[in-house]
Amino acid sequence: MTAEALTTVDLTAPDEAPQLLRAAFDAVLRPSFTGDELGGPETIEPSERRVVSIVSTAAGEPMGVAVTDLDPDGISLLANLAVSPASRGLGVGARLMSHLAEVWAARAGVVLAEVHDPRGHADTPSEHPLARLRFYERAGARVLDTPFVQPALHPGAARVPDMLLLVLHPVGPAGAVDAVDSAELAEWIRRYYVAVEGTDPTDPTARRLLARVRERESVPAWPLARWRDVARLTLDG
Missing domain, CATH: 3.40.630.30 (Gcn5-related N-acetyltransferase (GNAT))
Structure with a gap:
């Protein structure tokens, strides 16, 4: 082909x-x-x-x-x-x-993606977390220094812990994002949860996630090779 x-x-x-x-x-x-x-x-x-x-x-x-x-x-x-x-x-x-x-x-403007953290997701026939990270690294993506828990995307679904947030755009020498404003990122996470779960995320897991984002003025966007340096956050804390 x-x-x-x-x-x-x-x-x-x-x-x-x-x-x-x-x-x-x-x-x-x-x-x-x-x-x-x-x-x-x-x-x-x-x-x-x-x-x-x-x-x-x-x-x-x-x-x-x-x-x-x-x-x-x-x-x-x-x-x-x-x-x-x-x-x-x-x-x-x-x-x-x-x-x-x-x-x-x-x-x-800024485009993010949520991907499996290989430390929390094993290879399966349909998903290869390390290979996916290498794919995005070749595209110039960077990783935000914050863990993520994907919200429950539809009724009956469960949240997905052990996720990484990648910056996919803008990337490259001319316009790579070095950090994302913490307040803007926290508000995006809040609205994402509200859009798919129907309520404000006020449970302990969501509070820990948002607190982690807000503890600094901005969240660094590191070279993707540093994904192992992102501190993990699971449903249990």
């Missing part, structure tokens, strides 16, 4: 390419995430604030998907990025990241 045989599209409206969107969900996202980390197809519905980028073959077979929740005036989130099991190792992920850099440059 050559790069010329692939196409990349950005979906930004609910009724845009519904068959392609559903195929991307079933063939790419569903095999790549656990039930706690992925809701139903409706959770990736494109909109003005959510761009779904899909790499597919000339025949319309999805190979890679990225979902970006945009906040042009604040912090945006790469909510999902995955390559179908059959397409791994073919450069599809790198193609997506190159495309996303253009999308983010036009429509986003």
